[in-house]
Amino acid sequence: MTDHRPTPRPDAVSRRQFIRLGTLAGVSVPVLSLVAAACGETTPATTVAAAAGDGVPAKPDKIVVRTWGDPWRSTYAEGPAASFTAKTGIPVEFDVTGFSEIQAKVQQAVAAGQRPPVDAVLTIEERAFAAKAQGISVPMDLDLLTNASQLSSVGLPADGSTNYVSVSTYSQPLVYAPDRVELPDDLSWEEIWDPKYEGRLFVTDTPSSLMLPVAKMLGLDVTTDDLTPVWDKIAELRPNIAALGDEEEFLSGIESGEFDIGITLAATALEAEGLAWVTPREGSTVSTEAFWIPINLPPETTYWTQVFINETLAAENQSLIAANLGEVPTNLEATLPDFMKEDPATFPFTEEDLAKYALVFPVEVGARNNDAWQAAYTAAIQG
Amino acid sequence: MTVDRYGRRSDVAWGWRLLDVLIALRRRLGVDRFEPYRPYLMLAPALALVTLLAGGIVYLVYLSFHSFDTFLLRQGPWSLEQYRRLVEPPSGAFNLQTLQRTLVISVLVTVGAVTAGLPVAYFIVRTRSRTMRIVTLVLLLVPFLMGEVVRAFGWALVLGSNGLVAWVLSWFGNDSGGILGTPLAVWIGMMQVSIPLATLLILPALTRIDPDLERAAATMGAPPRRVWRHVVTPLARPGIAGAAAVVFLLSVAEYDMPAILGLGRLPFVANVIRSIYTLQNNLYLGSAFSLVLMAISTVFVVAAVAAGGIRRLRDGGGDG
Amino acid sequence: MGASDPRRDAAPAAVASDRPIVELVGAVKRYGEVAAIAGVDLQIRPRELFTLLGPSGSGKTTILRAIAGLVDLTEGRILIDGRDMADVPTFERNIGMVFQSLALFPHMSVFDNIAFPLRMRRRGRAEIARRVQEVLDMVRLPDIGRRRVHELSGGQQQRVALARALVYDPKLLLLDEPLGALDKRLREEMQLELVRLHGEIDVTIINVTHDQVEALMLSDRIGVMEEGRLVQVGTPEEIYRRPATRFVAEFVGRANLIDGVGEDGGDRCRVVTPSGVAVTVADLPGGPGAEYTAALRAELIDLRRPDEASWPHRLEGTVALRVFEGESLYYEVSVPGLERPLRVASRRRDLAVGDPVAVEWDPEEVAVVAADGP
Incomplete structure (x- = not known):
């Protein structure tokens, strides 16, 4: 079940499996930090922005970018990597190491004073934020990220830093089998607590999908308030829950009829026939995928990697990401596929839609409280 | 091919010459000097493994008694924080419940596997038919040919909403849609390997029982039921205790069956530990839970082995 | 209890001594193509010590096991006290049997071993204690009840096995070469012990052995087996002096x-x-x-x-x-x-x-x- 092989394989290592990939990395990270602690302070902060001033640095042989496997890898290869190579002549290689593992490997390299194994990391925003806190990412130069000016409010970090940049967003609405259950068009999240859904519901094994909608229902702010009522409310959902797990488990379970409704990624609904989705009126959790650049890279690599990341933010490449991955681009100039245009609640794109529908995951509080929130959620949902 | 002067075919002779060379080499190297140490050398891999395991446990103990910042991934000072978190809200009640579920289902699996495995093992040992013996043994090994996950998904198909069990239940007017996601499903899934495992572990103990003992008991007036109770079972007791210990330990550490057949709603301790490791990123808390589980299952197993292996048969006049 | 009460079977034993206590009629036992018993007719008289003598593989042990009900005949009948044993399981036959391996229960003390048949008959605690002590005295091992079986010498184990087979007063005692594993001196001692016991208690003994000296020494009558057949039945002297076949002449003496x-x-x-x-x-x-x-x-x-x-x-x-x-x-x-x-x-x-x-x-x-x- 756990798979963290670094070699690419056709359908490998999607974000859908990301949690499954974490085991070894989760084990090794603390070990490394122990090593790091034992060796004393090891954060040789590299300033890269300096390179921009004195003209264009030499070109590296290649840059190496970590993504998930297909469709991510193929989409990034077809779009930004192709246009980047066309413009600069620098080839782009992809690495599909698991996202927890790559974070551990970069830490390991940094702790040992070595060059990290990849030049750019595509991961979930929470991890990109953690990389900054862990001191393993460099701040990027907005002069090189020329496309950043076209990004929506979720594009650059909320804390004003430039240590990562988000390329796309995904939401977690209700996905259901319309032949087995009818959901009203205008509904509240409260709907799924209805006893008529007893034993018919799937939920994720991570808290973000439910806690934000529940906090909104209860009028609480997850960044400041005591969340006990949120966990209590989630615990009340238990009789309705048939199963919990990740996207794979959602797909197999809803196809075999173990449950009729689930909370999962909107893109998951696109993967199976005959599924419908709806975002209740409180909105659904929106998270982002982001790039960050490790420290300890040669300055020219850091420079050209930023040029590549800028390419991923270009409107035409962002349109491709939207069409291929079912994720909402962060560049407001990008073109959306029709199914996204038709459902702004599930695929909030404009600032207006984002403000209206998106429950944007508060990445800093979320990353800092992940351990506590996960523990509370697990106890509430599985207890 | 030629024949040498001793009448050996040359191809055979070459084999002997090779042996001669090897023997000479062995002398030259003085391998025999190590002869007295050979028993110890042969133990080396096992010792290395045990040391490694012990080292791992010591490391887990070390981790479990430290605080840890899961955001910055930094270890803090010596602390009872992890153990406190295990028992305090919000996780305490949930962890206890998980532990109970793990132990109860594991005990039920152990009892079921030994109860079912003993007669099967007895059949294998006592059947006159060589064919039946081989067929039974092969059937026992079949579950081991599949990966645990494959078996779990197989059972998920059988026990699920569109599966055989749901179909049979619907005959009796029960349209609840299978038993996937229930403790029974997890138990059934775990029994599939536990029964063959228990059988194979009991087998050697039964093989050592002289069949004359059973014949003798019969001549002395013991019907088969009482031969079984007073002769076979007590003599198989060390094997039963060993099988029970192994099945129990493996059950307590079970991960896939509760995850897949419990639909994520009936976690065992291993599932929670995995969730702590990967979703909470907290190896330190996970270590603490692992050690608690290890301590509790050790107590269980020591108790079972003591009860099963050492206790003498109290062969009272009554018959239970 | 009903039919399973072994004591009921013991009742008619006191009738006239001319009726055979055990009778084999046309007994045949085949394992596949091989006939372990190839048609045997035999009558065992009450109170006699009868020895089945033959080389290994001659079928003597199979006959003994058939009498005990441990082996089902392919053809023929076995009668004990005139009753056909076809549907009577071993545990209801009320037969004492000592196995070649002795088959003492290693997980029980000497006392529990000997008490086993009495417990199977649900005798009272006091009666069990008394009877066990009696048979231990009878085999001249009065003080070893508490010992475990593996703590005994070979000769002591023989006696315990004998005591266990006699403790419930079976009318029929089957001995499956129990002395075979003993050294010569101990074997002779045990043989004499058997003769003594046979004189003291009211029991019919069927002994199986390949040792012609033992057979001649112990038996009232001997049946010589060859390849599943009973080639001669007679007193030791008849067997010795008037062998019926070349095989008997060669095998005995x-x-x-x-x-x-x-x-x-x-x-x-x-x-x-x-x-x-x-x-x-x-x-x-x-x-x-x-x-x-x-x-x-x-x-x-x-x-x-x-x-x-x-x-x-x-x-x-x-x-x-x-x-x-x-x-x-x-x-x-x-x-x-x-x-x-x-x-x-x-x-x-x-x-x-x-x-x-x-x-x-x-x-x-x-x-x-x-x-x-x-």
Whole structure:
């Protein structure tokens, strides 16, 4: 079940499996930090922005970018990597190491004073934020990220830093089998607590999908308030829950009829026939995928990697990401596929839609409280 | 091919010459000097493994008694924080419940596997038919040919909403849609390997029982039921205790069956530990839970082995 | 309890002693193509000590197990006390049996081993204690009840096994070569013990052995088995002196078998080998002209120097081998015209290898078996 092989394989290592990939990395990270602690302070902060001033640095042989496997890898290869190579002549290689593992490997390299194994990391925003806190990412130069000016409010970090940049967003609405259950068009999240859904519901094994909608229902702010009522409310959902797990488990379970409704990624609904989705009126959790650049890279690599990341933010490449991955681009100039245009609640794109529908995951509080929130959620949902 | 002067075919002779060379080499190297140490050398891999395991446990103990910042991934000072978190809200009640579920289902699996495995093992040992013996043994090994996950998904198909069990239940007017996601499903899934495992572990103990003992008991007036109770079972007791210990330990550490057949709603301790490791990123808390589980299952197993292996048969006049 | 109460089966045992306690009628047991018992009719009389004697694989143990109900017959019937045992399982037959392996329960003390059959019969605690002590006294092991089985010597284990088989007063005791594993001295001691016990208690014993000395020594009657068949049944003396077949003659005792044609030699009959060696015998059961085997028992012939010869029934030869055996000496004597030297057990000590000797016998002591069997 756990798979963290670094070699690419056709359908490998999607974000859908990301949690499954974490085991070894989760084990090794603390070990490394122990090593790091034992060796004393090891954060040789590299300033890269300096390179921009004195003209264009030499070109590296290649840059190496970590993504998930297909469709991510193929989409990034077809779009930004192709246009980047066309413009600069620098080839782009992809690495599909698991996202927890790559974070551990970069830490390991940094702790040992070595060059990290990849030049750019595509991961979930929470991890990109953690990389900054862990001191393993460099701040990027907005002069090189020329496309950043076209990004929506979720594009650059909320804390004003430039240590990562988000390329796309995904939401977690209700996905259901319309032949087995009818959901009203205008509904509240409260709907799924209805006893008529007893034993018919799937939920994720991570808290973000439910806690934000529940906090909104209860009028609480997850960044400041005591969340006990949120966990209590989630615990009340238990009789309705048939199963919990990740996207794979959602797909197999809803196809075999173990449950009729689930909370999962909107893109998951696109993967199976005959599924419908709806975002209740409180909105659904929106998270982002982001790039960050490790420290300890040669300055020219850091420079050209930023040029590549800028390419991923270009409107035409962002349109491709939207069409291929079912994720909402962060560049407001990008073109959306029709199914996204038709459902702004599930695929909030404009600032207006984002403000209206998106429950944007508060990445800093979320990353800092992940351990506590996960523990509370697990106890509430599985207890 | 030629024949040498001793009448050996040359191809055979070459084999002997090779042996001669090897023997000479062995002398030259003085391998025999190590002869007295050979028993110890042969133990080396096992010792290395045990040391490694012990080292791992010591490391887990070390981790479990430290605080840890899961955001910055930094270890803090010596602390009872992890153990406190295990028992305090919000996780305490949930962890206890998980532990109970793990132990109860594991005990039920152990009892079921030994109860079912003993007669099967007895059949294998006592059947006159060589064919039946081989067929039974092969059937026992079949579950081991599949990966645990494959078996779990197989059972998920059988026990699920569109599966055989749901179909049979619907005959009796029960349209609840299978038993996937229930403790029974997890138990059934775990029994599939536990029964063959228990059988194979009991087998050697039964093989050592002289069949004359059973014949003798019969001549002395013991019907088969009482031969079984007073002769076979007590003599198989060390094997039963060993099988029970192994099945129990493996059950307590079970991960896939509760995850897949419990639909994520009936976690065992291993599932929670995995969730702590990967979703909470907290190896330190996970270590603490692992050690608690290890301590509790050790107590269980020591108790079972003591009860099963050492206790003498109290062969009272009554018959239970 | 009903039919399963073994005590009920014991009731008719007191009837007239002429009815056999065990009867095998046309008993056949086949394992695939092999017949372990190839048609046996046998009657065991009450109170006798009957020995089934034969080499290993001759079917004697199978017969014993069939009587105990541990083996089902392919054909034929077994009756115990006149009752057909076909539908009576072992545990209801009320038979005592001592196995070759003894089959003492290793997980029980001596006391619990011996108490086992009584507990199976749901006897009271006090009665069990009393009976166990009685049988332990009977086998002369009064103080070992608390010991574990593996703490006992081989001889003690034998006695415990015997005590366990006798503690519930079975009318029938089956012994499956229980003495086979003992050394010679202990075996003889146990044999005498068996004879003593048999005299003391009211029990019919069927003993199985391949040891002809044991069979001759213990038995009231002996049945000799060969390849699944019972070739002769008789008293030890009959078996010894009047073997019914060449096989019996060879198997029981140390015999010199001489094959030849029967001749009527005037006042004495003779068996004459093709090489012309003539053995005088008392009688030719099938008349002259037939093929016979004369069995000259090593113990029943004697050696003389040629000049001391006192008897006309003799063969002359030279001493080829002389072995000291304790109470007697064992000689082999080469006789011209005989393929194998004659084996003689004699008290004479003054003969050396190479000495010319005469081997003498009383024709009455020579067993004559027709070559094609009885």
